[in-house]
Amino acid sequence: MKVVTGVVGNDVHVVANRLIEISLKERGFEVFNLGVNTYLEEFIDAVVETRADVLLISSLNGEAEGWCRDLQSLKSNYDLKDVIFMIGGNLGVGEMNPAEIVPKFKDYGFDLVFHQVDLNEGLDVLEEYLGARR
Amino acid sequence: MKVVTGVVGNDVHVVANRLIEISLKERGFEVFNLGVNTYLEEFIDAVVETRADVLLISSLNGEAEGWCRDLQSLKSNYDLKDVIFMIGGNLGVGEMNPAEIVPKFKDYGFDLVFHQVDLNEGLDVLEEYLGARR
Amino acid sequence: MNLLAIERDAIVGNEFIENFDFAEVEEFIKNASANLFISHKFKNSNEILVQPRGGFPTYDKVFELYEEFEKVKVDVLPLTIDSNTRLNDYESARKMLKLSEESEMDMLNGYPLINHGYRTTRRMITHFDTPVSLRHGTPDARLLVEVALASGIFEIEGGPISYLLPYSKNFPLDKAFLYWKYVEKVCAKYSKLNLPINRESFGPLSATLQPPAIVLVIQILEMLLSLEEGVKSFSVSFSQTGSMNQDIVSSNVIKKLSRFYADKFGHDDATINLVYHQWMGAFPRDKNFSESLINTSTVIASIVGADKIITKTRDEAFGIPTKEANALTVANTKYTLKILKGIPKISDEEEEENLTNEVNEILEAVFNDKADTLWRKIFNSIKKGYIDIPFSPHIINNNEVITIRDKNFNIRILEKGKLPISKKSFDYEKSKIKLDKDRTVVDQIIDGIGIML
Amino acid sequence: MNLLAIERDAIVGNEFIENFDFAEVEEFIKNASANLFISHKFKNSNEILVQPRGGFPTYDKVFELYEEFEKVKVDVLPLTIDSNTRLNDYESARKMLKLSEESEMDMLNGYPLINHGYRTTRRMITHFDTPVSLRHGTPDARLLVEVALASGIFEIEGGPISYLLPYSKNFPLDKAFLYWKYVEKVCAKYSKLNLPINRESFGPLSATLQPPAIVLVIQILEMLLSLEEGVKSFSVSFSQTGSMNQDIVSSNVIKKLSRFYADKFGHDDATINLVYHQWMGAFPRDKNFSESLINTSTVIASIVGADKIITKTRDEAFGIPTKEANALTVANTKYTLKILKGIPKISDEEEEENLTNEVNEILEAVFNDKADTLWRKIFNSIKKGYIDIPFSPHIINNNEVITIRDKNFNIRILEKGKLPISKKSFDYEKSKIKLDKDRTVVDQIIDGIGIML
Ligand code: B12
Numbered sequence A, B: 001m002k003v004v005t006g007v008v009g010n011d012v013h014v015v016a017n018r019l020i021e022i023s024l025k026e027r028g029f030e031v032f033n034l035g036v037n038t039y040l041e042e043f044i045d046a047v048v049e050t051r052a053d054v055l056l057i058s059s060l061n062g063e064a065e066g067w068c069r070d071l072q073s074l075k076s077n078y079d080l081k082d083v084i085f086m087i088g089g090n091l092g093v094g095e096m097n098p099a100e101i102v103p104k105f106k107d108y109g110f111d112l113v114f115h116q117v118d119l120n121e122g123l124d125v126l127e128e129y130l131g132a133r134r
Numbered sequence C, D: 001m002n003l004l005a006i007e008r009d010a011i012v013g014n015e016f017i018e019n020f021d022f023a024e025v026e027e028f029i030k031n032a033s034a035n036l037f038i039s040h041k042f043k044n045s046n047e048i049l050v051q052p053r054g055g056f057p058t059y060d061k062v063f064e065l066y067e068e069f070e071k072v073k074v075d076v077l078p079l080t081i082d083s084n085t086r087l088n089d090y091e092s093a094r095k096m097l098k099l100s101e102e103s104e105m106d107m108l109n110g111y112p113l114i115n116h117g118y119r120t121t122r123r124m125i126t127h128f129d130t131p132v133s134l135r136h137g138t139p140d141a142r143l144l145v146e147v148a149l150a151s152g153i154f155e156i157e158g159g160p161i162s163y164l165l166p167y168s169k170n171f172p173l174d175k176a177f178l179y180w181k182y183v184e185k186v187c188a189k190y191s192k193l194n195l196p197i198n199r200e201s202f203g204p205l206s207a208t209l210q211p212p213a214i215v216l217v218i219q220i221l222e223m224l225l226s227l228e229e230g231v232k233s234f235s236v237s238f239s240q241t242g243s244m245n246q247d248i249v250s251s252n253v254i255k256k257l258s259r260f261y262a263d264k265f266g267h268d269d270a271t272i273n274l275v276y277h278q279w280m281g282a283f284p285r286d287k288n289f290s291e292s293l294i295n296t297s298t299v300i301a302s303i304v305g306a307d308k309i310i311t312k313t314r315d316e317a318f319g320i321p322t323k324e325a326n327a328l329t330v331a332n333t334k335y336t337l338k339i340l341k342g343i344p345k346i347s348d349e350e351e352e353e354n355l356t357n358e359v360n361e362i363l364e365a366v367f368n369d370k371a372d373t374l375w376r377k378i379f380n381s382i383k384k385g386y387i388d389i390p391f392s393p394h395i396i397n398n399n400e401v402i403t404i405r406d407k408n409f410n411i412r413i414l415e416k417g418k419l420p421i422s423k424k425s426f427d428y429e430k431s432k433i434k435l436d437k438d439r440t441v442v443d444q445i446i447d448g449i450g451i452m453l
């Protein structure tokens, strides 16, 4: 299984990103880590290029929404219906209600959305999700 | 002006009592300080004996109500209508609503009631009250 | 039947308690769970134990309080006794307990243990299976301690000086010594059946401008009185002074001297622990400030290397805290202790030397008294004003010692009264005080009382 | 017209800003109130200054935030810039500011100063008449700083290393040096018109397991780069390490060495201040624990004797704090600083010697580089991995240094990569580390990241 990961937008929070890479590798995934400050277009390009199964985006600094609202339209340019789109971190500025934020990002085209959820909890759900699809 | 003061009931909090004595003296009152652990009967006896103008009771440990509910009946045994009855400190166990506690103690026969009010604020009010009566 | 046994029979024959079955109580203590003994926990833990304060009139409210504490993994549960029971006024306690049970309003500021009795209370203590510490302030605690031990409460706070001078107006001091001797004897006796019962002295005293030298003297003397009767586990204590440095100095000196005097009097088999009380004086009215104050106390407890910390709550200025507020402090305190690592070893030689000298000087004067027993020497010393605490409500207290804060909030002795300290020591104290000439001394003392407001 | 003047003209000619009137700006700075200068406040205050963090997209929300801070008597106001502006992406900032203004929802995590402009912003700054500190994280801060100074913001945080390695992925390092040289020059120039503009370096860096030796090296180097251009008031800083002792050691060494190197390079007329950051790493999710953590940081700031403390809030783990939460920390921090008296002087000779050696060893290697100017020496040293910070997102960072916590939570160097420290120093580091053989090193590093959770 191939995963493309990184931190979206003008966001330099790198600590979780490093830990996600380690944890994904421990779980047996092949990881392409684009690091911080990665734009949505770069993510999509990498997914297409590597034929990844999962795109795992982090956003910590609160500005995810501004950077991800165009996902649907980008997706439509490529055949990416088998790719799992996943996002996690701090998905809004200030204190957010997860009950509002999750549906919003699902609307933008994400399959799995984790607002302030520990990375390993999120990766457990990803593995379950992959298992169920098989 | 003569003031009888002290701390009512099984209450040993002496710090405010010492400061009240100092402040009353500075304000020119003649002070009879019965100290801590003083029962209501002892206060009344002292007021009668010294012909005091003011009875100033402190209660800090929260048990004032149990010790003061009989004031009306004690008062009725003597001619004390010119004496000002004053109480202050922490007038209940736990956190109390001053709006409820003040009328309750007025019912018991106190003219001036101060729940968690600084002693000097209370003494200012006493002096005003005395001024108004003159 | 020896004298103690006769006295015990008389004590438990009190009209306010149900029939007292010594044989059954001994059996219970013999088989009691190790978890009920704080002496066991002290031995087997590297962490500072956290103990809140608390007690309510009714059984149910104490039970709920303990449930709340259990959730936050409290180390030691408190049982605070109401002030009527503290003054052996069981009849008033009974009346107000009844009123509290009927009205859902608390008419007592603690748990009237005598009225509830040991059979009922033991049910609760064994249910939680956590050490309980008895907090009272009673000069004559004989009955109270019998009932407490029978209930499974294996730490008893107090002592003839620390629970008399701050807590009573005219209870006879000589009696207090004899009644506490009884308590020590009973604790020592039961300590042989299972693990040691822990005794703890109450270092905060009147909690207001108490000079460290006198606090330490009283701690050491109560420790010696207790060990003399056979107690094997003892905690000395003091409360935050207001100056971090003075707290550190006090703790370094008390650790050194309590061990020194215990050994000197032949008690090298006794364990001595150090307890730190979060700020015991007047609290600010802003509850967030109270929390800052409490957390600051916790940091200092870590720095001084206490074995146990006794907590306050954000409600302190307002009244007996809710169970939630109380549990919150425990959780926060445990969190802070957990994150505090890399605590430096600190000492201040000059201050430590001065405090050591003062304590030794006063103790020497006490030991030199002509009386035959230690308690009589202490009794005479208090009468002579060798031991004299500020803000005591008790008539026997000499009331000549006056203390004031220096610019670093250290408590300093301004008037030494009859304290038998040397000229050198007193000169040191005076050299630290800078009075403000434009204000009265009383106003400056009041400032020192209100430093945390 | 000299080169700097030409460059300045070009910089302020940016399409995103309104016409820039240098003459008017000089006039404004010449006559600006002393209260706007933190350098003035440092000089005239004995207390630790308290500065929160904070910034919102819209003018009105920042104004309300400042009003809230004013109520609690803040010492220094922050102006935190959003992350688009930090990366010179003024167009994204403009769009999101517009969205924020329309929707009442904040689409930016700070104040887009360029888009608001100096005329507007100055109105706010002069209204509050309190020093404002610019917090950004921008490698090319030339325009930002011009606008800030023109607005009346007389403290500028950052530097070519501390605002690049933790804050950028691929911004060219050599350019960062040149752009920051511009900033220093402008600050130095304006400092002559009135009181000194204060510059501050950002010691927390990536805020995660940063070894004190590297933090101190970067602080001293950025200080020298700044003083070299004529700045006269500079603050070095570091953030809570997680070990109280390591904080104390760091502060003792940085105070000593920053003064030493400033003097050595001929800047004995410059004032050096010390800034302490409350915990900058991952915060707990329990807001009460966050408050305990914050207060603990405050106590440590007092102990290390900082000149200024920069605060966090109970909301840290959740997002940009509300203005109320932010003001609450300021009030609580000021309260704790007020009650903390009698702070002992603490030192740990062995640790201080080791840290001093490490810093000197790295600095020596930097100064020995063959390049002609200080910035080029530093540039080369970073490329060679002589300066290498853990958890940097930047591609130039060598990423070979690995740190881990010892049992007292001290940060220790496990892998030294190319750090030019002596065998003796590295042996000292290694002697403190006790790895748990049953668990992976990575897991033990992750534990060290999460100590405050
Ligand atoms: C360290 C830190 C920094 C460091 C970062 C250094 C670096 N290069 O990495 C520095 C000091 C440089 C920094 C800068 C800034 N920061 Co910052 N920072 C933090 C802090 C304190 C800790 C982050 C961290 O490392 N945590 C440890 C790692 C392991 O955990 P994590 O990142 O929190 O991620 C966890 C989860 O979110 C999850 N996760 C992450 N990604 C994903 C993905 C998936 C799919 C899943 C399932 C889970 C998941 O896993 C992790 C473990 O549980 C947080 C607050 C906090 N969390 O306590 C603020 C915080 C993230 N920062 C914040 C901000 C705003 C900034 C700044 C803009 C400055 C500012 N205005 O205050 C700049 C950003 C500049 C930029 N261009 O992005 C805000 C974000 C606000 C918001 N969302 O509303 C926070 C929340 C602080 C705050 N309350 O204001 N920061």
Ligand code: B12
Pocket (backbone or CB within 6 Å): B010, B011, B012, B013, B014, B015, B016, B017, B019, B056, B057, B058, B059, B060, B061, B062, B063, B086, B087, B088, B089, B090, B091, B092, B093, B094, B095, B114, B116, B117, B118, B119, B120, B121, B122, B123, C053, C080, C081, C082, C083, C086, C109, C110, C137, C166, C167, C204, C205, C206, C207, C208, C280, C281, C282, C283, C284, C315, C316, C317, C318, C319, C320, C321, C391, C392, C393, C449
């Ligand atoms: C110091 C102290 C002690 C010391 C007292 C030493 C001594 N002998 O004086 C010790 C440690 C011995 C102690 C013991 C106990 N205490 Co105590 N103690 C305090 C504490 C921390 C400070 C009191 C103090 O000295 N303040 C400084 C002085 C100057 O101010 P003050 O007493 O608060 O009084 C002010 C006002 O009330 C006012 N005032 C007082 N009287 C009057 C009268 C008038 C007319 C006016 C206008 C104003 C006024 O003036 C003062 C200045 O503003 C308070 C909590 C707090 N306030 O922070 C608890 C507190 C008063 N204690 C309390 C209790 C319950 C006890 C105990 C029963 C133990 C227990 N269960 O915790 C025992 C009491 C034993 C007994 N028999 O009474 C409770 C009372 C609870 C309630 N009302 O609901 C308090 C509020 C703590 C708490 N939150 O639980 N205590």
